[in-house]
Amino acid sequence: MKIVSIGAGNLATNLCVALHKSHHDILQVFSRKSTSAECLACRIGASPVTDMELITTDADIYIVSVTDSALPDVARRLVDHLEAGNQGGALPLIVHTAGSIAMDVIPSARRGVVYPMQTFSKQRLVDFSQIPIFIEANYADDLEMLRLLATSLSSHVQVLSSTDRRYLHLAAVFCSNFTNHCYALADKILSQHNVPFSAMLPLIDEVAAKVHSMPPHEAQTGPARRHDANVMNEHIELLANDKRLQNIYKIMSESIADD
């Protein structure tokens, strides 16, 4: 398929590289920042564009991967541009890639969503074949088109409504952002007590591996699960000089104990 990427950030970079590897033709990469547009375009044989007026009207799909806050405005301007170029004809399919934003942020009938649920960095390309991709479209034909596109990248493709996708994104914040922050808080504690963070890696890996074979509720261990008040009170005391960290400890432990 002929594709234009609106955006050249972490998700756009990973998605476009994967699409390129699956032999899709990415015509252009748009970004307001010329270095970002050029850097990604160069990796995938596309043309960099920094002026929205120069975006081609000839693509099959326009994939908008910009920050959530920029998405409404960028989608509106893209639709205006394509309408001006199409002179009243039907617009091509426009999709976004944001987990937490409804499909109808795109003010055009042929709209959809392709949400690859993963955490992305430009510097670290991930293997798309194992990434769950959640798709949605306004029209059945477009949904099939997105299914084709998504299955060319991954074997885990699921249709999901905008409403359910909001909860999926929320769950991903727990599994990803909050777990990583737990690592960061541990790092902060260890740095004051002569232990390198690397000592935690086997534990971190095992906790992640465990939930491949049992539900997280069953995998739960630790003082809160055992209702071991002695250990919990001692930990709370160790955190006496950091009230926020102490509060996180208390509320997480209460939630585990009552689960």
Add this chain to the structure above:
Amino acid sequence: MKIVSIGAGNLATNLCVALHKSHHDILQVFSRKSTSAECLACRIGASPVTDMELITTDADIYIVSVTDSALPDVARRLVDHLEAGNQGGALPLIVHTAGSIAMDVIPSARRGVVYPMQTFSKQRLVDFSQIPIFIEANYADDLEMLRLLATSLSSHVQVLSSTDRRYLHLAAVFCSNFTNHCYALADKILSQHNVPFSAMLPLIDEVAAKVHSMPPHEAQTGPARRHDANVMNEHIELLANDKRLQNIYKIMSESIADD
């Protein structure tokens, strides 16, 4: 070395199996529950014991792996038993394996700690070679003995004081128990919205893999890190019917935003 295991739980099982594989001679496994003692003893060619009076006085090391709350009493009774058997002679080395408890819970001069930092299940034997083991002993000779024992199991052995070990254990609660609970909370959210928890596994694995190559603070992503108030407020609204979950979301997000 000739070893007696006091305890036959998750940690004792994993530790004894690893010691057995490294050709240490585990003479006896003590547990109040005869099935637990028999089950572990059978796996490692040891004798099961349910009566503390029957514990041999001939071992080089006694490893006490019982719950934190039982540890003071069990250690006291073990010392009494060995003293009665030794008729005033020097006692053998007694160690415990608890992250959060000081070495001096053992009321005997030849005492120490061997703390393998990992989450253990009886059903799931882990590879000890990559597990960091933290050791401590009252006497230099005993510390060398523990170093020999620990390095026969793992290439990551570090001497750590009881004080620093308490913080290590606290950090492990964040990296292990709290991250697993974040998975459990995500599972709870997803179960109401047509997405299987397995969809989270690639994300969970990537978040764990990422901190092998960059500090967790740098790896942080998500709405709180981006200070994206729209998404955060929407998430808080989605959690309106679960005040505790909403509170966890708020306090974790604040902590990330200020980090």
